[in-house]
Amino acid sequence: MCYNHDMKNYDIIIVGAGASGCLCALQSSKNNKKILLIDKLKTAGKKLMVTGNGRCNLTNLNIFPSEKYFNQNIDEYIKRYSPSLILEYFKKMGLICYADNENRVYPISNSAKSVIDILNNQLLKYNNITLALDTEFEAVEYINEKYEVKTNKGNFFCEKLVIASGGKTADNVAKKFGIQTKPFTPSLVSLKTQSTRTVENIRINPATIKLKVKGQNIEESGEVLFKDSGISGIVAFNISSFFARAGKFDGIINIDILPNFSEKEIFEILKRRKSLSLPINKMFDGIFLPAVGYLILNICKLDEDRTTDKLSDNEIKLIAKTIKNLTFEVKSCYSNNQVYSGGVLLSSLSKNLESKEQKNLYFCGEVCDVDGKCGGYNLQWAWTSGLIVGDAL
């Protein structure tokens, strides 16, 4: 249905036609309520286009125990709309999906556009949903048990208001109604460290990043991609969420760039190359690109002009130790974050994600203090929470 400026009064207004807002609208529309779904962009679900490298990794079949994949245990929510129920939901709408060998689920077309198309087709099906695109939410007032929603296209009124705006927009609403939030911090983001320009754009796979958080050892393995001053790739993204949850990007990470070999095995491999009498960096041939070799030698403070036969056992031990333990100081993060950590605390919301402070005000998706790993977890939360709120409206 087209946006009609004369329509001012609604049962429900949903701010944000992203992943959570769309499912919330579809689910609540089943009660024949009059719904206004607003988004500042020109297409509902547009942000999904960039997800999963354009393929939209819409969920992950491996999700329990949820605290392994999210910042906290959200089993009670996920059980209400689990990955298999989400897939069933999308299947009914016409989207066919498959799971890869890491249980990440994608549309069979391998295109995020399929997900956007299916959601938009479905939104059009319901006459009681008015989609107001290119409409930016600006502020809200609560007067006589009604919400007055102020936008750049005029003011609208409703009994129940849902904030599904992702990222930071929710902060002002939460503050206005005295709802407790944790500061929004970029997460699933590349880590900024000392200069890594000499190895920029080099990928190492597998590598293991290690981090100590509150006395606990965290390890993530997979592909690491060096940037000009830092580290990217899924492993770095997942590690970034620990910094985000702590509220600051500041600390030491160690990278094992040969995790499938012990320090002793690496020592033996390198020692066998000693007799070749080659320039020292040639001892990494067949294992690392030369730039990575130079980085290791640099950290070990070993002169590149030496030859392998002049290396002592202790020096080879030091190289092996360094390969297992490259140290980087995380100083901040890049601006390519996929999600925000933080948001409205679940403890300030009911089981149906309604504010305990403010009647008929709901939050779903990324605006809640729920953030997950890479691999479909954040969208799973968006779908789950959107449906839970949709049921409650």
Ligand SMILES: Cc1cc2nc3c(=O)[nH]c(=O)nc-3n(C[C@H](O)[C@H](O)[C@H](O)COP(=O)(O)OP(=O)(O)OC[C@H]3O[C@@H](n4cnc5c(N)ncnc54)[C@H](O)[C@@H]3O)c2cc1C
């Ligand atoms: C590059 C990238 C890749 C990603 N890949 C994946 C992936 O493969 N799998 C996965 O699980 N997660 C992925 N994510 C994360 C995932 O996209 C989010 O977790 C998810 O979209 C959150 O859903 P949401 O409904 O809460 O918010 P969003 O999808 O962000 O939707 C919020 C909507 O609100 C609108 N809005 C915001 N402010 C206003 C306002 N003031 N007025 C009106 N409208 C407003 C926005 O335009 C937007 O359409 C990725 C994120 C990025 C950035």
